[in-house]
Amino acid sequence: xxxxxxxxxxxxxxxxxxxxxxxxxxxxxxxxxxxxxxxxxxxxxxxxxxxxxxxxxxxxxxxxxxxxxxxxxxxxxxxxxxxxxxxxxxxxxxxxxxxxxxxxxxxxxxxxxxxxxxxxxxxxxxxxxxxxxxxxxxxxxxxxxxxxxxxxxxxxxxxxxxxxxxxxxxxxxxxxxxxxxxxxxxxxxxxxxxxxxxxxxxxxxxxxxxxxxxxxxxxxxxxxxxxxxxxxxxxxxxxxxxxxxxxxxxxxxxxxxxxxxxxxxxxxxxxxxxxxxxxxxxxxxxxxxxxxxxxxxxxxxxxxxxxxxxxxxxxxxxxxxxxxxxxxxxxxxx
Numbered sequence: 001x002x003x004x005x006x007x008x009x010x011x012x013x014x015x016x017x018x019x020x021x022x023x024x025x026x027x028x029x030x031x032x033x034x035x036x037x038x039x040x041x042x043x044x045x046x047x048x049x050x051x052x053x054x055x056x057x058x059x060x061x062x063x064x065x066x067x068x069x070x071x072x073x074x075x076x077x078x079x080x081x082x083x084x085x086x087x088x089x090x091x092x093x094x095x096x097x098x099x100x101x102x103x104x105x106x107x108x109x110x111x112x113x114x115x116x117x118x119x120x121x122x123x124x125x126x127x128x129x130x131x132x133x134x135x136x137x138x139x140x141x142x143x144x145x146x147x148x149x150x151x152x153x154x155x156x157x158x159x160x161x162x163x164x165x166x167x168x169x170x171x172x173x174x175x176x177x178x179x180x181x182x183x184x185x186x187x188x189x190x191x192x193x194x195x196x197x198x199x200x201x202x203x204x205x206x207x208x209x210x211x212x213x214x215x216x217x218x219x220x221x222x223x224x225x226x227x228x229x230x231x232x233x234x235x236x237x238x239x240x241x242x243x244x245x246x247x248x249x250x251x252x253x254x255x256x257x258x259x260x261x262x263x264x265x266x267x268x269x270x271x272x273x274x275x276x277x278x279x280x281x282x283x284x285x286x287x288x289x290x291x292x293x294x295x296x297x298x299x300x301x302x303x304x305x306x307x308x309x310x311x312x313x314x315x316x317x318x319x320x321x322x323x324x325x326x327x328x329x330x331x332x333x334x
Contacts, residue, residue, distance in 0.1 A: 012036055013315050014075075015308075018048035019061025019082065022297075025304025032312055045069065052076070057311045060089070062272065062291060067093035078102065078319075080310040082303050083294060086325060087243055095329040100314065102323045104306035106162050108294035113166035115293035116212055116241045117174075119265030123237050123287050124148045124210075126263075148209075148235075148262070151175035156204050158223065159214035159242065160185045160195070167212060168195050179204055205231040212239040213246050222248050229255050235262040241293040244268040249280060256285040267293045 015029070015037040029037050040048045043061045052058065052073035058065070059080045070076065070093045079094060080102045094101050122128065125147045133141040155171045157164045160182040168178045172194055179196045181204050187197035198204035205211060205228055215223060224238070224247040232238070238261060240247055249270060255261045265287045266280070272291055280286050294303065313319040317334055324332045 013056040013077075014038070014054055015057045015059060015311055016040070016048060016051050016055035017059045017308075018051075019043040019059075019063060021059070021082070021308075022300040022304035024301040025059075025308045028305050028308045028312075035312070035315070057314070059307045059311060062088065064088040066090050070094060070097065070099070078311055078314045080104075080307045080314075082307040084108065085243055087245070091326055091329075095326055098330045100319075100324045100330050100332045101326050102307075102310040102314070102319060103325055104303050104310070105320075105323055107302040107306050108299045109162040109166050111296045111299040112163045112241055112293040113170055114296075115267060115289070116163070116167050116239055117170050119239050119241060119267065119287060119289070120150065120171075120210055120212070120237065123239070123263040123265045124150060128287055129284060148237075150210070153177075153209040154179065154207060155210045155212065156181065156198065156208035157195070157212055157214055158182075158201065159216065160190060161214060161216060163242075164212075164214035165193055167214065168193055176210070179208065202228060202231045205236075206233060208233060208236060210237050210239065213242045215242050215246055222246055224248060224252070226251050229261070232261060234260060237262050238264045239266075240264075241267040244272060244291075245270040249278075253279040253283055253286075256283055261285070263287070265289075267291055 013035050015035055017037060017039040020041045020043060038051050040051060043063050045063045049069055049072065052069055055073055056075050057078045058076065059082060061082045065079065065088065067090045070090060076099055078100050079089065084103045086101060086103065089101060091101060130141055151174060153176055155176045155178045157168060157178065157180040160180040164180060171178050179198050180190050181198040181201045190197045211232065222245055229251050252264060256264060263285045267289045268291050274281060310319055310323060319334050321327050321332055321334055
């Protein structure tokens with residue numbers, strides 16, 4: 001932990017950086033002479049909780065911010081997420097205090113879309129399994145003819161926001177036909193991106209060779225339950241680089257082990273990091289990454305700067321209201 005102490009007689013806003021931040025974000029903090037900050041590198045609730053009592057603002061990575069944490073921060077005036085999701089934040093507790101929650105906007109859509117295609121390709125071509133087999137001396141794994149292609153296959157996007165649109169663009173470049181299910185997006189908007197709209201999720205799942213989830217952070221609960229998994233095309237591949245908890249992980253694990261689905265690529269899980277006995281950790285049909293889709297060097301720098309800038313803009317009275325997810329609830333007018 002590093003601490004920059006308050007040196008002025010006049011009390012200045014104090015920012016708590018809860019989790020390791022790219023150096024570009026730290027440099028932006030250093031230029032803000034009218035603020036002080038505490039930086040806690042570890043990404044965990046326990047590591048930053050002791051410091052919230054003195055925080056006027058918190059820049060938050062992926063760790064939970066519960067009602068208990070918020071109650072322990074009497075001077076808190078803004079929370080800025082280092083990203084666009086906020087499932088782990090108790091927004092209602094913030095609303096009750098009139099505290100705005102800001103996100104970074106469109107700084108990670110291209111990075112997450114690239115990661116989504118990486119997962120799709122790696123699962124389809126069994127990249128991890130083949131790498132492990134070669135290292136065991138099993139060169140003839142190549143003769144099993146188990147891998148599949150993207151070209152000519154159908155992709156269903158569940159959610160068609162910025163990331164979904166970029167995934168559609170990349171997928172079409174691979175020769176895929178793309179359908180999207182999103183009740184909040186008009187069919188003509190999808191058509192402009194060369195994507196076919198789906199009115200019924202279950203029916204669309206039955207036709208898709210690949211399914212990729214791109215639901216927004218405000219989505220409550222899972223969208224892929226038993227009915228949806230059972231509806232999926234035999235051998236289909238499921239990708240989730242959006243939010244943990246969108247998929248019933250127990251049911252997914254069972255469907256994969258029974259061979260009803262071809263594979264899954266997951267960047268997010270309901271509980272992160274997963275418990276050592278999580279069944280998906282031993283499932284050879286699953287490729288996992290540590291919630292890193294948006295953590296390229298370039299994107300990490302953009303998110304760090306943007307999340308810090310949101311705090312500075314808030315105190316300067318110029319934070320874009322469109323970046324405040326609970327603007328209406330807390331009466332945010334800037």
